[in-house]
Amino acid sequence: MMWFDRVFRHRQLQRDADEEIRLHLEEREDDLVEAGWPRERARLEARRAFGNVVRVAEDGRAVWRWNGIEDLIADLGYAARQLRATPSFALATTLTLALGIGANAAVFSVVYALVLQPLPFPHADRLVAVESVDSRDGSQPAPLSYPTFFEFRRSNVLAGIASYRDTQVTLAGGGAARVLNAEIVSSNLFDVLDVRVAAGRRFVEADERVGSSVAIVSHGVWTSQFGGNPNLVGRTITLDNQPFRVVGVAPEGFNYPAGTRVVDVWVTPAVDASANTAQPITEQRGARMLGAIARLADDDTLDRARARLDGVAAALARTFPDSNGNIARTSLVPELQRMLGDTRTAMLVLWGAVTLVLLIACANIANMLLARMADRERELGIRLAIGGSRGRVIRQLVTENLLVGILGSSAGLVIARLLLGTLIPASADRLPRVTPMTLDWRVLVFAVVLSLLTTLLVSLPLAVRVGRIDFGGALRSAPRGATDSRDRVRSLLVVAQVALGLVLLSGAATMTAGLRHFTHRDLGFRPDHLLTFSVAASDANVPTVRQIQFTNDLVHALRAVPGVTSVAGSMALPLAGEHLHLAFDIPERPSPASERPGASFAIVTPEFFDTIGATFEAGRRFTDQDDARHPRVVIVNRAFADRFFPGRRVLGRYIEPGATSDLDPPDGSTRRKEIVGVVANVRQEPLGHDAEPMYYLPYAQLAWMTPPMIVRTTGRPEAAEADIRRVVARLDPGAPVHDVRTMAGVLADGVAGPRFQTLLLCGFAGIALVLVATGVYGVLTYAVLRRTREIGVRVALGASQHAIVGMISGWALRLVGVGVAIGLVGAVAGQSIVRRTLLDAGLSLTLPLAAVTALVVMTSAVAACLPALRAASVDPTESLRSE
Amino acid sequence: MGTHDRKDLFPGALEMMVLQILQHQPMHGYALVQQIQKRSKDLLQIEEGSLYPALQRMLKDGRVRARWGVSTSGRRVRIYEVTAAGARHLSQEILSFEQLLEGIRLVLAPVKA
Numbered sequence: 002m003m004w005f006d007r008v009f010r011h012r013q014l015q016r017d018a019d020e021e022i023r024l025h026l027e028e029r030e031d032d033l034v035e036a037g038w039p040r041e042r043a044r045l046e047a048r049r050a051f052g053n054v055v056r057v058a059e060d061g062r063a064v065w066r067w068n069g070i071e072d073l074i075a076d077l078g079y080a081a082r083q084l085r086a087t088p089s090f091a092l093a094t095t096l097t098l099a100l101g102i103g104a105n106a107a108v109f110s111v112v113y114a115l116v117l118q119p120l121p122f123p124h125a126d127r128l129v130a131v132e133s134v135d136s137r138d139g140s141q142p143a144p145l146s147y148p149t150f151f152e153f154r155r156s157n158v159l160a161g162i163a164s165y166r167d168t169q170v171t172l173a174g175g176g177a178a179r180v181l182n183a184e185i186v187s188s189n190l191f192d193v194l195d196v197r198v199a200a201g202r203r204f205v206e207a208d209e210r211v212g213s214s215v216a217i218v219s220h221g222v223w224t225s226q227f228g229g230n231p232n233l234v235g236r237t238i239t240l241d242n243q244p245f246r247v248v249g250v251a252p253e254g255f256n257y258p259a260g261t262r263v264v265d266v267w268v269t270p271a272v273d274a275s276a277n278t279a280q281p282i283t284e285q286r287g288a289r290m291l292g293a294i295a296r297l298a299d300d301d302t303l304d305r306a307r308a309r310l311d312g313v314a315a316a317l318a319r320t321f322p323d324s325n326g327n328i329a330r331t332s333l334v335p336e337l338q339r340m341l342g343d344t345r346t347a348m349l350v351l352w353g354a355v356t357l358v359l360l361i362a363c364a365n366i367a368n369m370l371l372a373r374m375a376d377r378e379r380e381l382g383i384r385l386a387i388g389g390s391r392g393r394v395i396r397q398l399v400t401e402n403l404l405v406g407i408l409g410s411s412a413g414l415v416i417a418r419l420l421l422g423t424l425i426p427a428s429a430d431r432l433p434r435v436t437p438m439t440l441d442w443r444v445l446v447f448a449v450v451l452s453l454l455t456t457l458l459v460s461l462p463l464a465v466r467v468g469r470i471d472f473g474g475a476l477r478s479a480p481r482g483a484t485d486s487r488d489r490v491r492s493l494l495v496v497a498q499v500a501l502g503l504v505l506l507s508g509a510a511t512m513t514a515g516l517r518h519f520t521h522r523d524l525g526f527r528p529d530h531l532l533t534f535s536v537a538a539s540d541a542n543v544p545t546v547r548q549i550q551f552t553n554d555l556v557h558a559l560r561a562v563p564g565v566t567s568v569a570g571s572m573a574l575p576l577a578g579e580h581l582h583l584a585f586d587i588p589e590r591p592s593p594a595s596e597r598p599g600a601s602f603a604i605v606t607p608e609f610f611d612t613i614g615a616t617f618e619a620g621r622r623f624t625d626q627d628d629a630r631h632p633r634v635v636i637v638n639r640a641f642a643d644r645f646f647p648g649r650r651v652l653g654r655y656i657e658p659g660a661t662s663d664l665d666p667p668d669g670s671t672r673r674k675e676i677v678g679v680v681a682n683v684r685q686e687p688l689g690h691d692a693e694p695m696y697y698l699p700y701a702q703l704a705w706m707t708p709p710m711i712v713r714t715t716g717r718p719e720a721a722e723a724d725i726r727r728v729v730a731r732l733d734p735g736a737p738v739h740d741v742r743t744m745a746g747v748l749a750d751g752v753a754g755p756r757f758q759t760l761l762l763c764g765f766a767g768i769a770l771v772l773v774a775t776g777v778y779g780v781l782t783y784a785v786l787r788r789t790r791e792i793g794v795r796v797a798l799g800a801s802q803h804a805i806v807g808m809i810s811g812w813a814l815r816l817v818g819v820g821v822a823i824g825l826v827g828a829v830a831g832q833s834i835v836r837r838t839l840l841d842a843g844l845s846l847t848l849p850l851a852a853v854t855a856l857v858v859m860t861s862a863v864a865a866c867l868p869a870l871r872a873a874s875v876d877p878t879e880s881l882r883s884e
Numbered sequence: 885m886g887t888h889d890r891k892d893l894f895p896g897a898l899e900m901m902v903l904q905i906l907q908h909q910p911m912h913g914y915a916l917v918q919q920i921q922k923r924s925k926d927l928l929q930i931e932e933g934s935l936y937p938a939l940q941r942m943l944k945d946g947r948v949r950a951r952w953g954v955s956t957s958g959r960r961v962r963i964y965e966v967t968a969a970g971a972r973h974l975s976q977e978i979l980s981f982e983q984l985l986e987g988i989r990l991v992l993a994p995v996k997a
Binding site: 017020024054056 | 931932
């Protein structure tokens with residue numbers, strides 16, 4: 002008989018067998034009657050001769066039984082009836098587990114999408130990010146310069162290495178001009194990534210030469226800007242007023258560098274080589290602005306590749322000591338790791354947090370199961386007494402837990418779905434790779450494995466308990482009130498819950514305190530009522546004098562906008578986390594070229610400090626007089642003064658930054674700039690603990706394209722946007738206004754990552770707190786129920802209600818106290834993890850720790866209150882009579 | 885899944901007898917019981933019910949097949965017949981049973997002598 006017969010004809014076979022037995026009995030009976038037996042006796046005799054009808058039928062069925070699956074189904078059915086009989090228990094366990102599994106499944110899908118999923122390129126594990134290691138900045142990785150990159154590529158020590166650099170271009174033609182995210186990439190990028198273009202061709206080496214201007218557009222731009230025109234390849238488009246021939250269309254979904262920034266168009270270093278600057282950056286050894294990605298050969302390793310590349314870097318350092326002296330080493334890390342940066346650790350910390358939630362949930366469920374088991378001890382005792390094996394009983398109990406596990410994880414997946422539905426929209430544009438995230442089969446498998454593990458985990462104490470059931474004792478009226486091993490297990494579970502909950506809460510509190518610090522601290526200026534935006538002047542390749550004129554006109558026109566009180570330009574914007582970094586000389590303390598000091602700087606218009614509301618400490622602000630015809634000046638911040646001129650008067654001293662303008666006379670006499678003012682530490686980074694040294698140069702003395710603008714408004718800053726767009730359109734119709742954000746928005750974006758993590762952590766901590774409260778409540782309620790008789794005796798003997806409440810709550814507080822003591826150790830460790838990996842606000846952590854400890858103790862106290870009061874209201878006569 | 889063979893017969897004996905009888909003539913369970921008792925001259929007392937799990941086992945192993953039919957006395961009955969596989973199995977079983985008997989006989993013979 003084939004297996005499918007057994008599956009599909011199963012019921013038929015059983016019906017046949019039963020029918021056959023019935024007919025057999027009937028025939029025997031009839032034969033006996035024919036032989037002269039009375040009908041009644043004949044029926045009995047037929048049955049006697051046949052044997053145990055039920056067992057025979059059962060044995061017949063057993064022949065067909067399929068590896069115990071039917072047993073399992075029968076057990077599940079029994080378990081379902083048991084659960085239906087105790088709906089509140091079923092609801093409580095299912096919900097608890099659903100919270101634990103739901104949080105885990107949601108975080109798992111985030112972790113998978115972000116951290117575990119490989120990059121969408123062939124053999125992505127062979128892709129590595131290449132950076133220089135700058136021995137001056139404490140071995141921080143640094144970008145490459147073009148000449149260094151070209152040497153690396155020429156050396157052939159890696160299977161392939163490509164460069165990339167972010168920029169923006171204005172796409173003109175076909176309606177309003179639009180600012181696109183562009184990437185200047187070496188011609189071999191698509192080869193290194195091993196990505197085929199959807200149409201046209203990849204870049205070739207000739208595309209890098211001066212004068213060449215070709216582009217590959219993204220699939221998105223191809224469809225949105227060019228209507229998916231199949232003949233786009235070969236046509237010419239206008240980027241930044243220059244004609245570019247489209248040679249290819251990238252495949253759908255391709256984005257490099259991978260991340261939150263969506264690249265619209267790729268162009269080659271020919272753009273940088275042809276720029277009309279004195280010396281193109283493709284030839285400047287000191288202009289380090291390139292990211293680089295390399296592919297390792299199949300038989301290569303990271304360490305061997307780095308060793309070979311270090312050899313090339315060391316040779317360059319010897320040949321060009323001025324520019325390469327301090328970058329004689331390189332750093333190679335997997336590309337995915339570079340892209341994720343701190344996100345990876347943050348995600349793993351969150352994963353740890355939800356694991357704690359699940360453990361607490363498990364402790365809760367184990368507690369509920371133990372309590373229920375105590376009620377069923379009589380039933381189980383009977384089953385053991387009449388010969389049921391302990392193994393069979395344990396299997397039945399595990400099956401019941403498995404049913405809870407199935408229900409809980411199904412509900413958990415619903416919760417995960419809801420969580421993701423609210424979390425993803427809140428974070429999609431700020432976390433890389435988070436958008437394609439769904440509940441796919443991996444999450445399902447994860448949830449199933451998790452529910453199996455939890456089932457096993459919560460079944461362990463039950464199995465131990467069954468092993469100890471004394472079935473004689475279970476059948477006798479059990480002595481109630483004595484504390485036995487079961488109470489010890491339950492107490493331990495409460496202690497563990499409190500400890501784990503405290504760890505989680507203290508992590509969340511540390512994050513919250515840190516986030517609050519970063520959003521409320523003194524930024525060195527007033528971020529309210531500020532609107533920032535960028536203007537891409539339609540022709541960037543105009544003489545510097547005309548650029549300055551355009552910016553001046555823009556400032557004046559914007560000042561006339563109603564509701565705008567003050568206008569400034571600043572490259573780069575404060576708080577945006579953008580840095581222009583430049584080395585300088587201090588004439589009074591000369592140092593060798595490779596050890597020159599450096600700091601971030603910004604190029605600002607005269608009204609900058611007043612517009613952003615920065616506190617001025619000494620000296621003067623920039624004025625309209627600080628232009629190319631007047632002596633060169635610089636304003637530094639407090640951190641700069643303290644770092645480079647500690648304990649000395651700064652005003653009137655000089656620094657010599659390397660940046661030059663084509664307005665400067667060729668003799669270099671204007672390199673020396675006098676420090677004329679000291680300003681408070683205006684934060685350039687939204688996070689970060691120490692204020693970074695900054696110096697500010699006047700725009701009119703170092704003009705460099707139109708800077709991003711900042712306006713201060715009297716009303717809501719967003720309201721000024723329409724007027725601003727109108728003003729810009731009047732001034733330069735082809736200039737798009739983009740990146741319009743309030744300064745509050747800039748700050749919010751800057752702390753978006755930590756805010757996301759804090760939100761999640763607080764959510765998990767909240768769940769944990771609820772679970773701990775229900776755990777304490779459950780254990781105490783049950784204990785009071787079991788000790789009713791003992792309490793009755795105590796009351797009968799004269800114990801006051803006060804004493805009873807004291808007894809119960811004292812016991813509860815001892816448990817919580819032990820839990821808190823253990824939890825504090827873990828909490829301190831948890832805080833140090835948060836500080837090391839997520840958010841270092843440099844705050845004292847005693848206060849948050851004390852706060853959450855108080856919270857846990859108070860919550861537990863409230864949870865303990867009800868059972869304690871119930872104990873106090875025990876009526877001695879009632880309780881003694883009930884036995 | 886414990887199935888209970890009658891311990892008063894050696895394992896497989898009931899099946900061998902059933903196959904032997906069915907090979908001679910297909911019949912239903914009740915008739916089989918009577919055949920076994922008649923042929924053994926009531927020496928073998930089998931509990932009638934124990935036949936049915938054995939029949940189910942043989943059905944499952946493909947040694948017999950069953951169909952509903954009508955007996956000579958006009959009753960609705962389930963008639964079993966031996967399949968080719970069942971016939972092969974039977975001849976093998978008989979062979980090894982005879983070898984077993986022969987072995988036992990040889991061992992027992994000297995003691996008797």
